[in-house]
Amino acid sequence: MFTHFTMKRLLLTVTLLVFAFASFATQTPLKAQSEITVGLITKTETNPFFVKMREGAQAVADKLGAKLVTAAGKFDGDNDSQVTAIENMVTAGVKGILLVPSQTKAIVPAIKKAREAGVLVIALDTPTDPEDATDALFATDNFKAGLLIGQYAKAAFAGKPVKIATLNLQTGITVSQLRHDGFLEGFGIKSDDPSIVCEDGTTEGNQSKGQTAMENCLSKDPDINLVYTINEPTAAGAYTAIEKAGKANDVMIVSVDGGCSPGVEYVISGKIAATSQQYPLKMAAMGVEAVVKYATDGTKPSGYTDTGVTLLTVKPLPGVESQGSVFGVQNCWGTPTDGELDAAMKADAAAGIMSPSEATPEATPAN
Numbered sequence: 408m409f410t411h412f413t414m415k416r417l418l419l420t421v422t423l424l425v426f427a428f429a430s431f432a433t434q435t436p437l438k439a440q441s442e443i444t445v446g447l448i449t450k451t452e453t454n455p456f457f458v459k460m461r462e463g464a465q466a467v468a469d470k471l472g473a474k475l476v477t478a479a480g481k482f483d484g485d486n487d488s489q490v491t492a493i494e495n496m497v498t499a500g501v502k503g504i505l506l507v508p509s510q511t512k513a514i515v516p517a518i519k520k521a522r523e524a525g526v527l528v529i530a531l532d533t534p535t536d537p538e539d540a541t542d543a544l545f546a547t548d549n550f551k552a553g554l555l556i557g558q559y560a561k562a563a564f565a566g567k568p569v570k571i572a573t574l575n576l577q578t579g580i581t582v583s584q585l586r587h588d589g590f591l592e593g594f595g596i597k598s599d600d601p602s603i604v605c606e607d608g609t610t611e612g613n614q615s616k617g618q619t620a621m622e623n624c625l626s627k628d629p630d631i632n633l634v635y636t637i638n639e640p641t642a643a644g645a646y647t648a649i650e651k652a653g654k655a656n657d658v659m660i661v662s663v664d665g666g667c668s669p670g671v672e673y674v675i676s677g678k679i680a681a682t683s684q685q686y687p688l689k690m691a692a693m694g695v696e697a698v699v700k701y702a703t704d705g706t707k708p709s710g711y712t713d714t715g716v717t718l719l720t721v722k723p724l725p726g727v728e729s730q731g732s733v734f735g736v737q738n739c740w741g742t743p744t745d746g747e748l749d750a751a752m753k754a755d756a757a758a759g760i761m762s763p764s765e766a767t768p769e770a771t772p773a774n
Contacts, residue, residue, distance in 0.1 A: 463691035671743070
């Protein structure tokens with residue numbers, strides 16, 4: 408018999424079922440939406456600096472439960488590929504994009520569209536032009552990076568005659584201009600100083616083109632005795648050209664990056680006299696954390712955050728603050744070569760450099 412009590416129980420059951428279904432229907436999309444996607448776009452795929460940046464970003468994304476998608480230009484300066492990557496990531500629904508811009512002015516319209524779509528955009532390593540085209544910048548003080556090696560070179564030459572070659576990226580790339588200008592200021596000269604006998608902007612930051620650029624500079628003036636390079640792959644190419652010309656003992660190279668190899672390895676061997684070490688892992692970690700926080704509670708980072716820079720050398724000079732090669736190996740990005748830490752400890756000991764407290768005591772002492 409269908410009683411009033413039965414009717415009430417039936418209505419209660421239906422109500423509970425409807426509520427449960429509605430709850431499931433609303434919760435399922437929320438769960439699907441809970442995964443935070445972070446985009447990372449670097450200048451190239453192969454430069455060890457960007458390889459380590461990707462690894463660092465992936466590690467933090469995994470830790471925070473976020474998804475990382477990556478893209479890169481085909482070469483340093485490839486704006487078209489970066490624009491396409493931004494557009495694809497926005498379409499894919501990323502919450503934020505971490506960008507190492509290749510063309511710092513040309514990329515700005517694509518960044519503007521992404522931000523208008525509600526995507527957080529943070530520049531890593533390289534500021535855009537203008538800098539406030541992105542929500543925030545996490546980077547080395549690139550002017551200071553150049554300044555430090557310029558000051559070192561000036562102290563090393565101590566007023567002796569100098570002929571300088573500068574191996575840069577193409578005109579219009581902010582990071583290249585900042586490092587170059589910092590080097591000149593550190594050395595105490597202007598861009599039109601007659602001591603600058605060769606300036607090349609064709610290296611694309613890679614070893615083979617760095618070698619070609621250095622060969623061209625030596626053809627122009629074989630008496631070059633100081634070389635500034637935009638980064639360490641370029642420095643490695645420059646050293647090859649210098650060595651082939653029989654001038655390895657006559658030319659000083661200073662650079663920027665602080666990677667394990669060729670950077671710190673070349674500092675240990677003396678092929679690079681000094682380099683300014685920067686920290687891509689820190690940039691990447693801060694970037695991923697910032698995007699996840701923005702996606703979680705709406706907090707946006709803003710302005711410039713300096714991720715640090717340190718001058719490395721095994722030939723310290725009075726009045727120039729620096730760290731030795733052990734510090735360099737302990738903080739470098741990439742993979743140290745076999746025996747690199749041991750060689751670093753020997754080089755530091757020979758130069759009278761006190762090793763950091765973290766240095767392993769088991770390494771073979773210098774004779």
